[in-house]
Amino acid sequence: MxxxxxxxxxxxxxxxxxxxxxxxxxxxxxxxxxxxxxxxxxxxxxxxxxxxxxxxxxxxxxxxxxxxxxxxxxxxxxxxxxxxxxxxxxxxxxxxxxxxxxxxxxxxxxxxxxxxxxxxxxxxxxxxxxxxxxxxxxxxxxxxxxxxxxGLILGPGEDIGRLPWWLTRIARGGDVLAPGPADLPLQYVDVRDLAVFLLDAGVSGLGGAVNVIGRPGHATMGDLLAAAVAATGADASLRWIAPDRLLDAGVAPWSEVPIWLPPGHEYRWMQQVDVARAHAAGLVGRPVADTVADTWEWLRRVGTVPGRAGRPAREPVGLDPAREAALLAELATGDPVPAAR
Structure with a gap:
């Protein structure tokens, strides 16, 4: 070909x-x-x-x-x-x-x-x-x-920095602000699975519009963050905070807390897209643990998230450390929850 x-x-x-x-x-x-x-x-x-x-x-x-x-x-x-x-x-x-x-x-x-x-x-x-x-x-x-x-694309080579931010933050260890609920379904596609689908579709001649994203709930917010703890080997404890408390404190989903779109948010539909056509045409998603571990391995090798080719620089993603610490002090209740490894 x-x-x-x-x-x-x-x-x-x-x-x-x-x-x-x-x-x-x-x-x-x-x-x-x-x-x-x-x-x-x-x-x-x-x-x-x-x-x-x-x-x-x-x-x-x-x-x-x-x-x-x-x-x-x-x-x-x-x-x-x-x-x-x-x-x-x-x-x-x-x-x-x-x-x-x-x-x-x-x-x-x-x-x-x-x-x-x-x-x-x-x-x-x-x-x-x-x-x-x-x-x-x-x-x-x-x-x-x-x-x-x-939709949301994750995996090695990510040039926006959403998953890399979580990995870098968790690698620092300690109490980590975890946006609830832990069982919040995520919808994304690993960039390598996307590439496989694009080329398979090109060979087969698939035409028209197709929503090329994984199934809603292929992983949860809890799955993603636990996989990040396991991949980094960090001594980190996830402090789960209810979404309404974060929103009341002025925390911005997606930008300050990457990947997270809480229930009821105006863009929550981005995690609830119908993908029947793509999966009928052969889209397959690898386990979230593989996406997270491979992204961490790549990030350790390259050292930093690359600039976005041909595009203006984006605003930094993720909570400032001082803001995260203040939010944890104000909002976190109960004992820290060590993530399963």
Whole structure:
């Protein structure tokens, strides 16, 4: 198989390239070449689709599967699809559940209402950029396009820092603020399982929109944090605090407490997406303990969360240590709960 990765230097792109190489495919990446060389044996095509002549490197060549993680202007996704239209088999566009129009109901399916977006737009917010790009590539390639609407993505190589923050915090040991309830179901996908699905879908020709996330409750908040304690080997005790007490104290879900979206939160639907189609098409999720342990092994090797390729720096995630200590002193009751190892 001949695979072209549009991007390839970020979190999902690197995992997808690695999966293509693992399969023995002929792999090329198209990007600006600013974030290091690709793996051995992978051809790098240097270009920038935001410039007038930036697609020149794609003028020749044919590919069986194209994977595209673009989150910029839809007009640039449109130009790229037009350049490749006659020389590709199947086009896999990595989109996002953010394209669903609010208020998004729990259990949203691929038929849910989406935001209004222009496929030729030059700018926009993240949901309209992603939805506009969905429309752009479909306008050119039709049913040869898979719109892979991913949700929370975890695993080695994460460039946002949600799971790495938890691992780093727990590795410091001591009492750890744990956002309740411990049995709160999580919904996410390991980046490597996502990559496997993207390439399998490209080979099979799966088209249309698919919510590509693990099953709701594949793991719980308690499972995730216990796995982090086990992976780091830290002397840490989880101090579970009820969600209403954290919210009353002004704690911000998702940003100050990564991954956590408590019951009743306006974005709780992100942990309750219908994924029947993806799992019927073969999506398989590895155990949470493997995702956590492998992320810790990677983080220890690289030392710090990498910058986000081609994107502005994000605000830091996670509670400030002093704020966490103050919250524990104010809100934690009962004895600490050592996490199972």
């Amino acid at each position: 001949r695979m072209l990765m549009l991007g390839g230097s970020g979190f999902v792109g690197r995992a997808t390239v690695a999966e293509g190489v693992r399969r023995g495919w002929t792999v090329a990446v198209f990007n600006r070449g600013r974030h290091g060389a690709p793996p051995d044996g992978v051809r790098q095509l240097v270009g920038d689709r935001t410039t007038s002549d930036g697609l020149a490197a794609l003028a020749d060549g044919e590919w069986d599967v194209v994977v595209d993680t673009w989150d910029g202007a839809p007009r640039d996704a449109l130009a790229g699809a037009r350049m490749l239209a006659g020389r590709v088999g199947h086009y896999v566009y990595v989109s996002s559940g953010s394209v669903y129009a609010p208020p998004v109901p729990a259990g949203v399916t691929e038929d849910g209402a989406v935001v209004d977006a222009d496929p030729a737009a030059a700018d926009g917010d993240y949901p309209t950029l992603k939805r506009g790009s969905e429309r752009a590539v479909q306008a050119v390639l039709g049913d040869r396009v898979l719109l892979a609407r991913a």
